[in-house]
Amino acid sequence: MKKSIKFIVLISSLLGIASCSKDSDDPTVPPTTKTETLPNSITTDRTLDAGTSYLIDGQLFVKNNAVLTIPAGTVISFVKHDEASNKGALIITQGAKLMVNGTVNKPVVFTSAEKNKAPGDWGALIILGKAPTNIGTGNVEGLAVSDDTKFGGNVSDDNSGSINFLRLEYCGGINPDGEEEWTIDKASGLCLESVGSGTIIDYVMVSNSKDDGYQFVGGTANITHLIAYNNGDDDFDFDYGFTGKMQYLISYRTQLTSNHALRANALESYNDAVPTANAPLTRPIISNMTIIGPQGMETTKTNLNQGVYIRKGTRFVFQNSIIAEYPQGALMTCPRTRPPLLQNNGSEFKYNLVQSDNADRTFSYDTGSDPAGFTGIIADAGTKDFALNNVNHNELFIASADLKLTNMYSANGPNLTLQTSSPAMTGANFEGPNFSSFFNVVPYRGAVGTSNWAVASNWAVWK
Template sequence: MKNLKNLLIVAVAASIFSCSSDDDNRTIDPGNGGGAITDNELKGEISEDATLLASVDYTLTSSLTVKSGATLTIEPGTVIKAKSGRTDVFLAVERGAKLIAKGTASLPIKFTSDAASPKAGDWGGLVLAGKAKTNKGTDVESEVAGLLYGGTEDTDNSGELSYVIAEYTGAKINGEQEFNGISFFGVGSGTVVNNIIVNNGNDDGIEFFGGTVNVTNVYCANIADDMFDWTDGYTGTINNAFGVRNDGFDAASEDPRGIEGDSNSSDPTAAPISTPTLKNVTILNLNPDVQLKGGAEIRRGTVATIDNILFAAYGTASFGNRIDTNDDKGNGTVTITNAVSQGNVGTDKVGGDIDGTVTEITDGITVTADNTISTKTGIGADLSVFSWANQSFVVVKL
């Protein structure tokens, strides 16, 4: 059995603030990014290489955009608090720019709200743009942050996100525009993304708009809309993904889902077609008051491959559908292997093709009286790899 204890997220800050050479003992100047970093305040445009230091308590007071040609490096253990209650507070990385946010298990990098009582939607989120292919073109404007994305460089490198927590994201601009926790617009496979937590998001957890970036070990907890989402011809791999809605997290869109996969809603045949591969995935609902519309909705031309997935609902929590490939703007196709379901997760709604079957089980995941969640070895996501984040499960109605 692999267990993940019911603990609160602990942000660990480190005092790593300078580097020195053995021969001259000089302190390296982290730079101000061309004026966007003033003491502990972050806003404006990073036009020169700069580093955020773990010893500084940063506040993101407006948009911070890393311009093409510049690199923003963030030290392990850095905590960045975003000004809450505004829609113009976010971190954006242009095509041709890089973000190196390389935390560690003991010193993760954390983006959070500055509110005394933080909530989903307090600020925007992280937005990265790249030069990889999309089926919307090569110079497409992102839904948020006003970045251009797309191109022909599928191996494009936008930097690295490792051991990063983004929480209380999803500020709503209007009825059509909302930030996700982390958005990847045309981001290429040269970008490294692993060990990511998105917690308490008011829209999607992680969304891919085309591109080829691969993601390993990603955890989306308490997401108002879709935990994992893609569109615009995304062709990467998502490996070891865990999505959960806790009891008590009641923020919800009209149709929250575990997975929502689109290719192109205007033309489901547009190339490249979204052909992602998902491996080792768990979608779990613990909230009896909010039904997930679907465990996985694969639609609008998407051709997905899913291997080893667990759909689970605890107690009276439920899904509307388990897998849905039907859509009036184009059906989807999914090849699914080693799939199991547990609890009230609905039935499959087939409009396109579902190649493979989902086996119903009774012991894939358990919740004990102390709110420890256990999953059987080899079924769905491996929860033990997220122990560094000390994530919390909330199951009130035992």
Template sequence: MKTRNLFAAILVITALIFNACTIKEDNIGDVIINLDSCGENVNTAILEGKITADRTLKANELYELRGGVSVVNGATLTIEPGTKIIAGNSGGVFSYLAIEQGAKIIAEGTATQPIVFTSNKCTPNSGDWGGLLLAGKAPINRGTTATAEVANLTYGGTNPADNSGILRYVRLEYTGGKINDDSEFNGLSLYGVGNGTTIEYIQAFNGNDDGIEFFGGTVNLKYAIVTGAGDDSFDWTDGWVGNGQFWIAQQTSAAGDKGIEADNLSSAPDAAPFSNPTLSNITLIGAEDGDGENKGIEFRAGTKVRMYNTIIKAFPGAGIEVDDNQTLINLNNNEVIVRNSIIDNAKSFDLDHGGATVDLANFATFNNYTKDGSGAPFNNAGTPVPTSFKTNGFIGTYQYTIAIDGVNNFDPSTLGAFFDAANYVGALQKNDTWTSNWTRL
């Protein structure tokens, strides 16, 4: 679905203005009136440096991030529905917006007026700018606190209920600026963010690195879409223990790696707290980008997980791969759980080439459906399962209806108050509209 132009009414400058000028306005920053990179007259408010006092960004202004912009401890940045923020890079220095520990962002868009962060280029590309970063005081497993690989942010602490604000109906486009081989921005980076923060209806679109990544913390995420990620669509590490529901990953043939890359801590796989999220109603749609390696999910470096009602489809590599000794220990201890799910790939599972005593495809225990070697669509112990496929308002995303004797799909509302009743597989059911208007393809 094409995103409608939210800013068709940007101020047109009169033909009497021939040269650029600067106007200083209180609590907004420099307003530059000039020709933008696309040759259009625009009124752009510049955001740069540190935001040290409460500030509101208005929908009738166009804002541009210049360099790293940080909201500091005690300040709140409020962004009105329909606001557009552009960003880019200069000489390899990427613009980004960071919400530091103790600061807040209140960015509440709507389905018809999303808040959009995008490239400042007329012809945008992935990696044009950095991304959006939140740093909280919730627990991590790298120590009490740590420093982020980008933006020098301190994150982590002892408050699982820490509150970094609200993100709702926010779209992040063309993120993922690459600093070097070890440091790249993601679309949305969540560093030690606490579960007092509300994050829902988020899209990361055509970013150069990961779409959404959790670095520890306890934050929850509902209604999230990652489209065309250059690396992993969703990623977690550092002991993330939050919840997630209604996620979609849509790879493209241009680039991509895993639908989900899941770690505890690579340098110490048994570090506590273990990464151990609970997820339901996840749809991961893969694509071949030329290397044959794209995987639906890789659980590794000691992560734990509980996952239900998931679809993993069209990845040329394994549907689910489990790597590393600690992760296999967790799997055999029934602490890596995938249930009531459909794994529709040429290769369903790769459990580190052995070492696993648990078979995730076991129908009697897990109610998972996988492709078999005979060409039948799915099976449980060799019995084909009648399955119907429907597209549902989001290209390439499938809604599955399963009919199987005496077996009901799982109702995730039994997992806790965060989860909605959704006893179907995947992030969408027939006639769902939650992706409408605010997303783009």
């Protein structure tokens, strides 16, 4: 009898230990998992199980106002398909919601199901809302036209759910090689189309996308703490009347990981294809961004281009930020975007620290706004003088080392915190109507001050 009691106590103790381990945030403890292939349609509220590994084969639509909740630690893998039309995607349709409840130690991860993962294995996480665009309504580029791919409306505070601590990797497969950059991109990475200000998005990383990292097509979403790492085309792409506010963004490349794009920029903003002056004009308001290109000078011309490229009639506000190590320049405008900037007509570029591999073209000008009128990219002395005047307070650096970031190119992931002597430690400015709400007022410039929210972790994986 005593032996039986001891055996029961021992088993109970072991079960207790196992239970504690499973519920802890210790990333070294492997979870007990099973595998389930999700259906291609979810029409009622559903909460996934962190103890299950999920597969998506093709396109999964969450619709009929359903709420999909994904708990911390959940991994969703997408089956690889070669044809762009069959690339994996999770689409949150208008009226439906996505709730991603990750943590820094237990992020939610969307990845490729391949053993040897590669950029472009799957497509995008696409969220479709009812906030305004400057084209009224539209359908997601790259997907079949239907009510399930529709975006647009007039609900500025539309709520598509919330996302916290999410990592997307090896996506961006819908766009073809040699894509036409003069038209709107097909869906890639985290694609927010007409997503409203009622939606919460905080701590997302998109890494190793074959195409864009983030796409903002119309909408009014206000967003913080985004990382784009080694993506193949533009890290942040704005189109069709996006007017949201964003703070603490990182665009970082150690290399150009795809050569299918014509020109890859850290940030590109675009109003519409014509372009027109249709309202709302695309006008992202961005503070505290850090843009870092690959280390060293290019010896052979690649398709890596500008830190910030403003084109096709867009307006923009870019402030309190750092741009460094891009081969073709820090800021480029075109004939439709240079006049609004220089005439203070809706665009601002202020209180930034800028550097480029090509110092003469740190500020540059795309002389043609379409292929027929394109005559080349040239150094822009006028914009340089404007940016460096005593009203706009931007500062030009010849060497990126003079920015004094702690370690821009660590093998284990960059440390973009500021040294105490960094010129970015002070000088931020949040005065004026653009910054009267939403933004966290901090003294420093760039995405990271002295506390490294982007440190290598289970969520922020720099490889």
